[in-house]
Each structure stands twice: as C-alpha cells, then as structure tokens.
Amino acid sequence: MALKKLGKQTVVFDNPPYIVSTASIVGPKEGEGPLREYFDMILEDDLFGEKSWELAESKMLRETVKMAVQKSEKKIDDIEYMLSGDLLNQLMSASFAARDLGIPFFGLYGACSTMTESLSLGAMLIDGGYADNLVAVTSSHFSSAERQFRFPLEHGNQRPPSAQWTVTGAGAAILSSYGKGPRVKYVTTGRVIDLGIKDANNMGAAMAPAAADTIVSHFCETGLKPDYYDLIVTGDLGAIGKEITEELVLDKGYNIAKNYNDCGLLIFDNKVQDTHAGGSGCGCSASVFCGYIYKEMQNRKINKVLLISTGALLSVTSSNQGQSIPGIAHAVSMIVDD
Template sequence: MAIKKMGAQTVKLLNPPSIVSTGTIVGPKEGEGPLKEYFDVIIEDDLFGEDSWEKSESKLQKEAIKNALDKISFPLNKIDYIFGGDLLNQIIASGFSARDLQIPFFGLYGACSTMSESLSLGAMIVDGGYADKVICVTSSHFSTAERQFRFPLELGNQRPLTAQWTVTGSGASIVSSEGNGPYITHITTGKIIDPGIKDANNMGAAMAPAAADTIISHFKDTGFTLDDYDYIVTGDLATIGKEILLDLAKEEGLDLTEKHRDCGLEIFNNEKQDTHAGGSGCGCSASVFNGYFYNLLENGKINRILLVSTGALHSPTSAQQGESIPGIAHAVSVCTSLGKEG
C-alpha cells in the first residue's frame, strides 16, 4: 500500500531527511552576478584547467561534491549513492564524474529539472531506509550546452531576446537520514506538458505550463496554501516563462505574484550582463538553491520553500526532426522545522 502518497502526484515523507550540507561552484560570468557571495568557488576560466568544456563540466561536479563533503568533514566512501545528471548526451559530465568518484551511481536526465529530480529520488531512498547519506548533484556549462543544442560557438551567432544564458556551474546536496534540517518533507513529481513550442531559443515558454501544472497539483494534493511558503522557486523560466507561469496560475485561482522567485532571474543581472531573458541550465537551480536559498533556510531567514526545477525535454535530433519541446517540472518542499506537514 502506498501509505506515503498524497493525492495524484505527491508523496509525504514520513521520516523527512535533512539536507546537511551543500556545495556550489560557478563560472566567471555567474561570479560577477548578484549572488556571487553565496557560491563556494568561482572559477576564473571556463575550461577550469581542462582541455575541453565537457571535461571542465565534469570537474565542476566533482568539486561541488568535494565542497559539500568538506564542510561536514564526511568521507566520500561513506556515501551510499550519487544521484546526478546534466544536459549532455548520455549525461557524460555526470557519468565521468561518478567514474572517478567510485560511488554507486544513479544517472538521471530531467534536463534543467534534474536538481529537483535528484533531490526527489535521493530523499525517497533515504526516507525509505535504503540509504543513510546520498549526494544529489547536477551541472551545466554554457559552452557545452550551446554547441550541443544550438550553434557552434565559433560562429558567434546573434541570440534572440527570448534566449537564455546557460549557467556554468554545479550544485550538490548531501541528503541524510540524520540532521537538524533543512528537511525535505513533500515531493510532487511532474507530468510532461507540451505547449507545442518548437523554438530552442524560447525555453521559458516551453517550460512554464509544466511548472504551473506541478505547482497547482502540489497545492491540491497537500492542502497547503501560499501562506505556508516563503517562496515558490522555479528553476529557469526567466522573464518570458515567469510571465506565462503567473498568468496560468492566476487562471487557476493561485496568485504567485508576491511569492514567486526564479533562479534564472536571480543568478544574473540581465541588463548589465546581457543575458537576454535570464539564466538556464541544470546548474542554474542547482547553484542558486544550494548556494543562496539554502543559506536563507540554514540561517533561519526563511522557513519553507517549494523548489520547482523546470526542464525542456528536447534533443538536437528531435529539434532537427521538427518536434515540439515538451516541458517537465518537479517540486520539492524544503523547510527548517517540522511543524505543519500537510
């Protein structure tokens, strides 16, 4: 019997695991943005001492994990599992990182929703008693993503105003059966929602309907209200997707205007840094959540957030074949105290 199931899409964790440590590392452009003080490491060169951008991204993951472990002086070989993913074909950044770390590995692909997906599955494994400590990690890199999904960087193509800037960065969470929070209490798994967008330079519009669907489902399933949350945090809808999300939610009687924050809008100063619509990529919500929002939770400045990482589930092949871009969004409820649990 699914005793932890709530409603159609949500589970309530009966033994809510703690996020006991996080690690973050970002690229130079991200390090010039408004959240720079919340990142553990800011690299000076996108190649990060490697001979390819793909190797650089894999190294970002390993460093984010190392940062998280070092903060609590916990040995890597005591970690039960790694849940990791990225944007690259066959998630090679995560796979090669896990190869070097030699920890049992679950490779995930949820596009830019992968941070919430990894936290969801990692928390359920810990809550279920299958592990004591797991690492949830994702990454992205501007240069690896651009040349895979859009254009060779050498062409210097002009980007439309709807385009987003893929974050170079990685974030890692250590999820533990023991700890004093922040706790993961509820997980709402998203459905694939396809609004029919075919423009690979308009990810916000492709993902916003999925974000709206998951957020609305979360409130229906749990009985929570907006008053129970300090923030509803999406992954990387940026300016265009944010507007669509707010409109769609309002149509369902949910006014997110005062509560909504988007990691793609937090990480860059769009006007000064010329990121057009804002940030994107797996590393966007990973670095902003594990850096900025985790800091707010850990220091008691906020009590509960709903992290809703958003993903566009397309590939170079599907785009070339004229397919639309399906969206997905997974929600994770994270709080500092276990007062109201829904």
C-alpha cells in the same frame, strides 16, 4: 497501498530527510552576478584547467561533490549513492565524475529539472530506509551546452531576446537520515506537458505549462496555500516563462505573485550582464539552491521553500525533425524545523 502518497503526484515523508550540507561552483559570468557571495567557488576561466569544456564541467561537478561531503563532516565512503545528471549526451559530466569518485551511481536526465529530480528520488531512498547518506548533484556549462544544442561559439550567432543564458555551474546537496539542516517534507513529481512550442530559443514558454501544472498539483494535493511558503522558486524559466507560469497558476485560483521568483532571474543582473530572458541550464537551479537559498535557510531568513526545477525535453534530433518541446517540472518542499 502507497501510504505516503497524496493524490497522484505528491508524496509526504514520515521521516523527512535532512539536507545537511551543500556546495556550489559557478563560472566567471555567474560570479559577476548578484549572488556572488553565496557561491563556494567562482572559476577564473570556464576551462577550469582542462582541455575541453565538457571535461571542465565534469571536474566542476566532481569538485562540488567533494566540497559538499567535506562540509557535511563525512567522507566519500560514507556516501551510499550519487544521483546526478547534466545536459550532455550520455550524461558525460556526471558519469565521468562518478567514475572518479567511486560512489554507486544513478544517472538521471530531466534536462534542467534534474536537480529536483535527484533531490526527490534521494529523499525517497532515505525515507524508504534504503540509504542514510547520499548526494544529489547537477551541472551545466554554457559552452558545452551551446556546442551540443545550438551552434559552435565561433559562429557568433545572434541570440533573440527570448533566448536564455545557460549557467556554468554545479550544485551538490548531501541528504541524510540524521543531522541538522532543512528537511525535505513533500515531493511533487511532474507530468510531461507539451503545448506545441517549437521555438528552441524560447525555452521559458515551452517549460512554463509544466511548471504551472506541478505547482497547482502540489497545492491541490497537499492542501497548502501559496502563503505557506516564504519562497516559491522555479528553476530555469527566465522572465518570459516566469510571467506565463504566474498567469497560468492564477487561472487555477492560486496567486503566487507575492513570494514567487525564478533562479534564472536571481543569478544574473540582466541590466548589466545582458543575458536576455535570464539564466537556464541544469546548473541554474542547482547552484542557486545550493548557494543562495540553502544558506538563507541556514540563517533562518527563509524557512519554507518550494523549489520547482523545470526542464525542456528536447534533443538535437527532435528539433531537427520539427518536433515540439515537451516540458517537465518537479517540486521539492523544504522546511526548517522550529
């Protein structure tokens, strides 16, 4: 019998794991945004001293793990598992980083939902007694993602207003069975939802139904109400997806407008930086959570957070074959103990 299960999608932890430290690295554009003071490192250029954007992304992920481990006052050898993913084929960034770090590795792909996927599975491992210390880490890079999913940057293609800007960033969180910090109380695992959106330049609309489904499932299965949280934040929906999600959740009887925001809107100042519909990418919710949100929780300015990272499960192959874009969203509920 699954004693820790609430309904079909949610688990509650008997011994909620601690998030004892986080670290974040972002690119130059992200460092010009409104959250600049919260990031641990802002790159001067997006190559990060490497010969390719892909290698730069892997280095960014690797160095973020090192910083998070150092801040936790642990050593790399203390970390029993690394749960990580990115947007690149065969998880190149995460796999190459895991090779260099030597940590036992679970490679995960949930598109832009990967940060909460890694936090979810990491919390289950610790609460289940399978580990005491692990790292959940995710990255994305504007230039590597554009090259893989869209067009070579040299083309200078016009971006429609619904398009989002892939965040160059990485975030790492150290989860532990003991220590201090916010604790992971609930995890609501998302279902794959597909309402037939085919426009790869409108990711927010494609992912919003999955975000709404997971949010509603979380409230139904936990019995909690939206005002329980100081912040409900989706990962990568941008302006269009955020509006759709808010409406879909309201249709199910939950008004989240008062305390709801999106990482893709928080990381950039769209009036100044012209990111169209906002930010996206694995590194969006990863860097915003591991930078801004975690530090606000440490300072007790935010005490209860529901983080829902959202992913568009498309590939170049599926898009070229005319397939629609399935969406996924996983929710992680975090609290600061009194």
